[in-house]
Amino acid sequence: DGGITQSPKYLFRKEGQNVTLSCEQNLNHDAMYWYRQDPGQGLRLIYYSQIVNDFQKGDIAEGYSVSREKKESFPLTVTSAQKNPTAFYLCASSINREGLKTQYFGPGTRLLVL
């Protein structure tokens, strides 16, 4: 099956702890994205990457970090600097050329703070 996978489905973080959310895609898409979804708000962009070994900050990058060492993988680390990390995190990917760029989303990871 082609698609995007995220793991884990639920993640618990203790105070001061860094945690990493996994995102893998086998759609051969160049571009990948991380969004955060909070109740009553639209999705907000954390980081995006248009090509391997390159990524850019989105609108709410503070307290987060990413890496893009492989085309298929775009892990997101929620650091202890992120003071309000409880949210639903969505990873997406798209083809990276001019055009419609429909984004395909993963199933999401819900992060909770203990």
Added chain:
Amino acid sequence: KNQVEQSPQSLIILEGKNCTLQCNYTVSPFSNLRWYKQDTGRGPVSLTIMTFSENTKSNGRYTATLDADTKQSSLHITASQLSDSASYICVVTDNSGGYQKVTFGTGTKLQVIP
């Protein structure tokens, strides 16, 4: 600032009835508009995508319309089913070059009851 506003915020309808969801946007320059369906606790799934020159697009019982002059879009659901219960998100992309800026609406939560 680019904005996407959706109405109503939530909606309850009887199974078999039709409904229409609204989306108003101020994104400029406009590239495309997409409607996504998001089941609770899952990632969004694309329903339709429309460019400036398209004013209607159908996907089964879902029909989206676009009026680029008034910057309004609607999603019409015909003969609703219980499985249509979900959040419907309007997403508008601008065409400012480079990485295309994507703005998400906050969604309309639809509940279809028997």
